[in-house]
Amino acid sequence: MGKLRLRKQTMWSDLPEYLMERILECLPVDCFFRFRAVCNTWNTLFSSQHFNSIARNSQPFLILCPSSTQMPSLLYSFFTHTWRTISLSFIPHECQCPINFRGSASGLLLADINANFCFGYSSPTLCVCNPLSQMYSLLPEMGSVSRIMAKAILPVGDKTNEYTVMVVGMSSTDRVLLEAYNSTTKAWKVAGTIPDVHIRNENMFFCKGSLFCVTASGGIMAYNVEQGITTIVSMPTVDAHNLWARLVCCKIGLVVVGAIEENHSLKGLIMWELVFHEMVKDYKWVEIGKMPNSVCEEFRRSSNSNWFDCVGVGDKICFRANESMLILVYDVSRASWNWLAKFCEDLRFVSMGWLPLQPMSNLKFC
Amino acid sequence: MAEDPTAAMAKECKVRLKISDDTIFEVEYAVAMQSQMLKNALSDTGTDGTVPLHNISSEIMAKVVEYCAYHVNAANTISEKDVKIWDQEFLKDLDQATLFNLIMATQYMVIHNLQDLICQTVADRIKDKSAEEVREIFNIQNDLTPEEEEEIRHENQWAFEEEGWPEIQEEVRLEG
Numbered sequence: 421m422g423k424l425r426l427r428k429q430t431m432w433s434d435l436p437e438y439l440m441e442r443i444l445e446c447l448p449v450d451c452f453f454r455f456r457a458v459c460n461t462w463n464t465l466f467s468s469q470h471f472n473s474i475a476r477n478s479q480p481f482l483i484l485c486p487s488s489t490q491m492p493s494l495l496y497s498f499f500t501h502t503w504r505t506i507s508l509s510f511i512p513h514e515c516q517c518p519i520n521f522r523g524s525a526s527g528l529l530l531a532d533i534n535a536n537f538c539f540g541y542s543s544p545t546l547c548v549c550n551p552l553s554q555m556y557s558l559l560p561e562m563g564s565v566s567r568i569m570a571k572a573i574l575p576v577g578d579k580t581n582e583y584t585v586m587v588v589g590m591s592s593t594d595r596v597l598l599e600a601y602n603s604t605t606k607a608w609k610v611a612g613t614i615p616d617v618h619i620r621n622e623n624m625f626f627c628k629g630s631l632f633c634v635t636a637s638g639g640i641m642a643y644n645v646e647q648g649i650t651t652i653v654s655m656p657t658v659d660a661h662n663l664w665a666r667l668v669c670c671k672i673g674l675v676v677v678g679a680i681e682e683n684h685s686l687k688g689l690i691m692w693e694l695v696f697h698e699m700v701k702d703y704k705w706v707e708i709g710k711m712p713n714s715v716c717e718e719f720r721r722s723s724n725s726n727w728f729d730c731v732g733v734g735d736k737i738c739f740r741a742n743e744s745m746l747i748l749v750y751d752v753s754r755a756s757w758n759w760l761a762k763f764c765e766d767l768r769f770v771s772m773g774w775l776p777l778q779p780m781s782n783l784k785f786c
Numbered sequence: 787m788a789e790d791p792t793a794a795m796a797k798e799c800k801v802r803l804k805i806s807d808d809t810i811f812e813v814e815y816a817v818a819m820q821s822q823m824l825k826n827a828l829s830d831t832g833t834d835g836t837v838p839l840h841n842i843s844s845e846i847m848a849k850v851v852e853y854c855a856y857h858v859n860a861a862n863t864i865s866e867k868d869v870k871i872w873d874q875e876f877l878k879d880l881d882q883a884t885l886f887n888l889i890m891a892t893q894y895m896v897i898h899n900l901q902d903l904i905c906q907t908v909a910d911r912i913k914d915k916s917a918e919e920v921r922e923i924f925n926i927q928n929d930l931t932p933e934e935e936e937e938i939r940h941e942n943q944w945a946f947e948e949e950g951w952p953e954i955q956e957e958v959r960l961e962g
């Protein structure tokens with residue numbers, strides 16, 4: 421075997437394919453998209469099942485969507501710690517009607533266009549879109565549900581490009597139904613009935629086989645889709661304080677964010693994971709984190725508004741006070757708090773929905 | 787079954803490695819064992835002879851030995867955080883040619899942890915580069931037609947655009 425010479429120009433092309441792949445696997449997911457333009461081999465590689473699987477299991481982006489698609493959406497990458505803009509103007513909707521983004525799974529966002537409070541429309545039109553591939557699909561009207569109470573989009577299967585959208589709502593006969601849309605059959609089908617439950621808002625999450633939402637009485641409704649079983653779980657109690665609960669779905673599972681308020685001001689925050697115990701066939705609360713007082717004080721100072729919103733993005737939970745552009749992030753796996761780099765000053769008062777966005781490198785469908 | 791030679795040999799035995807320009811590197815047995823290839827070679831032949839490693843230069847061998855020597859002790863005595871800091875320093879100022887030769891050496895000598903470290907380092911060096919810059923670094927021919935390249939850029943527009951806003955504020959780590 422000859423000596424290995426230090427050749428300056430052509431050496432990296434001598435790197436065995438296996439090693440080149442190993443290097444590329446270490447790249448942040450953002451690069452999986454940009455480096456497709458390098459050459460044919462890399463284009464094929466980054467579109468392959470293997471790299472898509474890496475992308476699928478990596479930390480999702482955070483996307484902030486204004487209620488008008490005339491304004492660009494903001495995309496944050498936790499790998500590169502930077503913001504990008506992305507246009508969602510490819511989604512058709514009436515200019516006067518706000519578009520509400522309600523769910524996210526496998527790189528797809530679920531939105532309702534022609535939202536309820538836009539006069540003249542009796543039921544919203546649901547739309548599923550893929551911001552990264554700039555594709556969308558308008559869903560047909562539901563068969564049985566006439567008034568939507570909550571909706572969610574379920575993750576795409578490992579082998580298929582099929583997605584499911586689930587809607588909980590009232591039928592014309594005043595029954596609370598679960599109706600499901602399948603992207604392959606392109607049809608709605610009643611998937612179950614839910615006992616009369618008043619859902620507090622439209623946020624519904626699909627996690628580990630069940631749908632979760634907050635009820636009007638402040639509890640959590642868990643609906644096991646396969647078994648058709650509904651469970652109502654009461655909120656955890658913290659001494660005698662009032663706890664305002666928000667649900668977030670993150671990598672570990674369903675988390676309840678409990679804000680402790682005093683005089684309409686945030687005094688503290690505790691997060692619990694809702695864990696299902698097979699043995700007792702019941703849910704239990706497991707505390708996963710608390711906001712330290714110093715962080716709480718900084719968060720209060722970030723805005724004049726007392727209202728805040730939170731969202732689960734991978735293994736992080738993001739918090740943003742109303743009328744603020746500062747985002748606080750809790751890293752669940754490291755139990756640490758960080759402020760994100762600021763984004764545009766001008767968007768402070770724009771109404772925005774925010775969601776996790778999983779970059780999927782080969783899912784161009786919608 | 788023969789007695790495990792590792793315990794007896796660990797501190798005392800030296801392994802002789804003969805490299806490309808015929809110089810001999812003497813390394814401790816435990817250090818040499820970081821290489822799966824040497825481990826296999828020595829378990830067959832014992833440590834009496836000299837193991838030939840013709841395709842490795844003395845500059846590269848020195849780096850490999852430096853890494854392996856540090857990591858023999860690191861496992862038990864040094865904190866994970868400090869090991870990470872050392873690893874970063876170890877590769878920090880190495881040029882592309884050295885990195886390339888090092889990674890090939892880890893492939894030949896089968897040293898997994900060093901190979902992983904180099905792969906991550908190379909990835910970190912290219913992650914902020916454009917497609918053109920990456921082609922230059924790896925000396926890759928652009929075999930995409932202008933239409934194909936345009937299609938890729940158009941389909942993945944968001945990934946190619948310049949950052950919308952510069953970072954105004956550094957990410958601040960809070961006590962928590």
